[in-house]
Amino acid sequence: MESKGGKKKSSSSSSSLHYEAPLGYSIEDVRPHGGIKKFQSAAYSNPSPHRSFSEEVSVLNGFFGSLKSGGNAFVIGDASMPSRKWHVYHATEKPEAPMITLEMCMTGLDPERASIFFKKSVDGHVSSAKEMTKLSGISDIIPEMEICDFDFEPCGYSMNGMHGPAFSTVHVTPEDGFSYASYEAMGFNPDSLSYLDLIERVLSCFGPSEFSVATTVLGGGSTWANKGDIYGYTCDSMVEQELPGGGLLVYQTFAASSVTPMSPRSILNNWQGKDDNGFSSEGEVVMDD
Numbered sequence: 407m408e409s410k411g412g413k414k415k416s417s418s419s420s421s422s423l424h425y426e427a428p429l430g431y432s433i434e435d436v437r438p439h440g441g442i443k444k445f446q447s448a449a450y451s452n453p454s455p456h457r458s459f460s461e462e463v464s465v466l467n468g469f470f471g472s473l474k475s476g477g478n479a480f481v482i483g484d485a486s487m488p489s490r491k492w493h494v495y496h497a498t499e500k501p502e503a504p505m506i507t508l509e510m511c512m513t514g515l516d517p518e519r520a521s522i523f524f525k526k527s528v529d530g531h532v533s534s535a536k537e538m539t540k541l542s543g544i545s546d547i548i549p550e551m552e553i554c555d556f557d558f559e560p561c562g563y564s565m566n567g568m569h570g571p572a573f574s575t576v577h578v579t580p581e582d583g584f585s586y587a588s589y590e591a592m593g594f595n596p597d598s599l600s601y602l603d604l605i606e607r608v609l610s611c612f613g614p615s616e617f618s619v620a621t622t623v624l625g626g627g628s629t630w631a632n633k634g635d636i637y638g639y640t641c642d643s644m645v646e647q648e649l650p651g652g653g654l655l656v657y658q659t660f661a662a663s664s665v666t667p668m669s670p671r672s673i674l675n676n677w678q679g680k681d682d683n684g685f686s687s688e689g690e691v692v693m694d695d
């Protein structure tokens with residue numbers, strides 16, 4: 407979990423659990439689901455340098471290895487692209503409700519889009535995080551989200567968003583040559599938010615030349631990640647991995663097609679109620695309560 411802007415992604419202090427762990431690790435944001443002993447999900451922060459995935463796994467097993475599924479670690483990717491791998495750790499008591507997590511890693515951001523995340527523009531205007539959220543279109547990805555955003559000096563951006571049980575987070579490194587943005591959303595109602603719509607909304611904020619999408623579906627609804635075509639991009643690889651307890655992870659990598667690169671929408675217009683990407687005219691997304 408990443409916390410920025412002085413607001414934790416987990417909700418109240420009373421329901422947010424904090425576990426101290428050996429070796430300086432701390433577990434944050436463990437969400438009880440259907441009882442305090444059943445963990446729906448957990449993320450952790452690690453102040454020490456990450457030396458290897460297997461070391462991470464053994465630490466996580468110390469916390470979650472005794473859950474019914476045991477701890478399960480996967481490294482997913484295409485052998486022909488060794489620098490693009492997805493490291494997954496999964497442990498569950500028994501997911502009772504459908505839960506989807508979508509994670510996108512984007513590189514080679516469109517320079518015009520990336521420029522939004524520099525505080526000072528060429529004409530000397532100093533942007534706030536709020537302006538970046540609006541101008542980039544991040545506020546339109548899931549419009550119902552209450553967003554806590556943060557701008558770095560001289561550039562860079564992070565936000566956490568919440569709405570009911572749903573969370574999202576964005577982190578942007580806009581510097582040319584190594585630009586990168588990540589997007590993560592979980593806990594939303596999959597019936598009111600389509601896989602392709604969500605991905606295309608995120609892409610339109612950043613216009614990356616390459617990206618990956620990891621979709622984890624727990625507790626049913628495995629058809630949500632429908633693996634359809636994404637306009638302007640070609641799917642380079644796709645891996646499906648079943649998870650214990652009936653979950654499914656779909657990991658795909660994409661590169662901008664040379665013939666039809668995705669054209670970023672104008673950053674001067676607010677994106678409201680447009681249906682050219684298949685969104686509802688109100689841009690409304692209904693969330694679970």
Ligand SMILES: C[S@@+](CC[C@H](N)C(=O)[O-])C[C@H]1O[C@@H](n2cnc3c(N)ncnc32)[C@H](O)[C@@H]1O
Binds near residue numbers: 558561562
């Ligand atoms: C979005 S932030 C880093 C987010 C990262 N996940 C984290 O939690 O540290 C990265 C961008 O902010 C810029 N930045 C400026 N000051 C920074 C700082 N003190 N720590 C991290 N990034 C900083 C970097 O140059 C980069 O463009």
